[in-house]
Amino acid sequence: MAAKSENVEELVRKDYEHGFTTEIDADTVPPGLNEDVITFISKKKEEPEWLLEWRLKAYRHWLTMEDPTWAHLDIEHIDYQAISYYSAPKSKEDGPKSLDEVDPKLLETYEKLGIPLQEQKMLAGVAVDAVFDSVSVATTFKGKLKEAGVIFCSFSEAVKDYPDLVKKYLGSVVPTADNFFAALNSAVFTDGSFCYIPKGVRCPMELSTYFRINASNTGQFERTLIVADEGSHVSYLEGCTAPMRDENQLHAAVVELVALDDAEIKYSTVQNWYPGDENGVGGIYNFVTKRGDCRGKNSKISWTQVETGSAITWKYPSCLLKGDNSVGEFYSVAVTNNHQQADTGTKMIHIGKNTKSTIISKGISAKQAQNAYRGLVKISKHADNARNYTQCDSLLMGDKCGAHTFPYIEAKNSTATVEHEATTSKIGDDQLFYCRQRGIKEEDAVNMIVNGFCKEVFKELPMEFAVEAQKLLGITLEGAVG
């Protein structure tokens, strides 16, 4: 194997000869995936032996798996050998040289969201030399967290600084062999975030700012692990309302949450990856595995997501309700426009007694887009008095789009209460006319009706995020009616 590693390094050097000027830029392996590449990644990141073994185990299992095809998605074949699995930091050579090379539609959106020019460049993947004043912001932020005893750092740092915590919890919620994309991620993930809230601590702030600043470089196989120890509380915000462009088309992240006794994790996402142009060219594939483990009694995990971006979204943030009296929640707004496709939903696995889950899913499709909700509510044998309430609403704009609902319910305990409600409605000409007759412009009226439709989910988002999400929705659906 040592010999092969040399080959890789040789190839790397070759790239260097081709004009890369700094040593950091040479940190890119050629496309293709094998055990050497994984070893290379692990070595580059100076990882302990156990983590390399863990990665390799995941890889070997991945080799035995096949792309999932059960989702209601039309995915072009992905050539996994054509992907480069390590490029840190992201190669500036491939990105646009300036904003002039970026899809003007994207720039228009930035303008509307009021994003400063420097940040626009960063989001669009244009090489930015100085990352404005974000470094200092992040530093102050970190100090405050440290005071509270909260660990919040990149995944690589966590592996170095808190190996015991990482070893204890990594893969304990999403096992390496869980599914095709999770296995792939486990084998090749490069970085992500790690967060640990100690016993009894209420995290003094929403973990958002930091993320927003660091989000652009997390790479395509991102790994997030959040552990809330007994009686702690944290609200974590991921993503950004501004559309993010990336050279990497495939994104397969894994997010694991662990809530111990009486702990609460609130995880909010606004996902707005580049969806491709109006013909669906160049959009991101977002295949994410997100799972929360309510491991302790009285614990609570709440997922809130607003999904407006990506060409294809494949995502099911789930909760394992193991602890007695634990609570799982899933609030989702998924918007698809033009040629976007989304197959998203959740799994609520009731294992402990008196466990409770709530699912509120709002799907909006416009133009030719397809939007599917897929949800599983499973009540295990010993989950006495488990309760679930599911509400799935779909809103259609135009007559070429589609909404699909695939609810699965498995109840093995007769004391369970499972409720499911589903509606599909077209954005009503009546509603539009009503608003317009009152003097409200058509576009504003659409906005108002759509936001009203999503209200139950938006109110779960942290305030500032909710306002941004509303604005975002308006922009995403601009011109979808009429």
Place this chain on the structure above:
Amino acid sequence: MLKIENLHANVEDKKILKGINLQVNAGEVHAIMGPNGSGKSTLANVLSGRDGYTVTEGNILFENDSILELDPEERAWAGIFLAFQYPVEIPGVNNVYLLKAAVNAIRENRGEPPLDAVEFLALVKEKMKLVKMKEDLLNRSVNEGFSGGEKKRNEIFQMAVLEPKLGILDETDSGLDIDALKIVSEGVNHLRSDDRAFILVTHYQRLLDYIKPDFVHVLSDGKIIKSGGPELALELEDKGYDWVKDEAQAA
């Protein structure tokens, strides 16, 4: 204020309005009566610019300008308000929020500054009394879970807040019990003024007991076949629509 000239309109390919002429001056209240299917509601919808109705001939002048090419919102800005026969439910959209957006959209188009929250609330409080609106309806989703009477009252309340020049009431009396009818009528009467006009579209004379019209028109098969004063409504109540039709045919 409003002048309808030889108005012909289709729904899909069906001819509904077949040459309507009507002049409504400021300060006047006109009642449009007629049997089902005579084109009453079509007229209300055509005046407010609803999609799906095609004007094939004639013109509608509002304050001397044709409004045929105007979008519904542009007509609203000009001062035309339609109280809906079936007010629409809009889940998740707060009743007051919609109204504030409407008020400020109209103000913006008149070059007036938007009302801030305090000013708007004062306006709302004042107008609520007019139609005896219950406060909790304000913060509910638009018309969602409202009773029939509450929906109609909400329409009149919106009209009171938006202060249009021309109010068109499409079958506002349908589905109302006598108490609700009284309250709605009181609201409308309160809004009557020298510079505002109303068109009441109704099937029954009942509403006109409470809102006294200056003119009554009978619409039949897409045409106004008879016009008169308030006494015409009473006569219709008494004798039905057939005699007017016969008379028109004879003429």
